[in-house]
Amino acid sequence: METKRLNEEELDLAVAMLTADGLVAFPTETVYGLGANALSENAVKRVFAVKGRPSDNPLIVHVTGFDQVKNYIVHVHPLAEKLAKTYWPGPLTLVCQTKENAFPSVVSAGLPTVSFRMPNNDKTLALLEKSGLPLVGPSANTSGKPSPTTSEHVYHDLKGKIEGILEDGSTAIGVESTVLDISDPTQPPMILRPGAITKEQLEQDLGIVIAVDKHLIKESEAPKSPGMKYKHYSPDTNVVMIRDNDWKKAITVAKKQHLHVGVMAGPGIVNQVQSEVTAVFCFADDSVEAATKGLFAGLRALDESEELDVIYVATFPEQELGVAYMNRLKKAAGQQFFE
Structure with a gap:
């Protein structure tokens, strides 16, 4: 398979690839994501296969805004819209309870929750708008290895395995988004994975105490969020x-x-x-x-x-x-x- 390196003028081609259950890596402000139609079980299964990703590791779904998220979630947390309004587009992922069968179970690793994010990158937002699809977007690399912060990293890992790479230079932040669990509307938000949006920033903006899950997930355990495993992001050396x-x-x-x-x-x-x-x-x-x-x-x-x-x-x-x-x-x- 030829992996095509796409520029902004080739968004229609990227959309066609995604609509046909193809895989297209896309840039964000954090790291490059491996995009696939989140509503297609076949496409999502290809993501796991290409990355060599464990099936118990849930995926983040990338969206154009909270209005799109509303189509999929239930038991909405009272802070959900405020969080989205304050930090989206940006490096904050929100873990929400979803309607039954809103997504193929492979997206959530069988959990009743799905993680959502609106990335802060013009090319990828345009791709989301043009496709009209929610897109899963785990890091576009071999699972467990350092995440890709340039299109060259993606090409190195996934050349010949995916249809396309939407290119946009180096990412601005360099580590994945903060993951905030708001799946239980009766509980305060909890950080499952730290990122550029910090506990201190969230507490200042929301005026509440934010909990942090510091539990290290072992290989035998199923994580609620990506990036919670004990050993991860690891080179061979x-x-x-x-x-x-x-x-x-x-x-x-x-x-x-x-x-x-x-x-x-x-x-x-x-x-x-x-x-x-x-x-x-x-x-x-x-x-x-x-x-x-x-x-x-x-x-x-x-x-x-x-x-x-x-x-x-x-x-x-x-x-x-x-x-x-x-x-x-x-x-x-x-x-x-x-x-």
């Missing part, structure tokens, strides 16, 4: 998290063990260690925003270096955006810090 004060010791230990080390960090750290390691991926600056945007790209880039034994990655305080960054990094590293 071993990843180890390095705290600020441990860099010198970590490099010394690696040299004693004759390890080929790759380093992912901002220029402040990279400039100190690059002469002592095999390869580096330098974030644009030393901020958590730059690290978050570069995390998946860096893991992919260093993983392609066959000579590396380990990838050392900088950590950040778990506050604000650092919560989302560390959530992804911990799963990529299988929770492993340098000790």
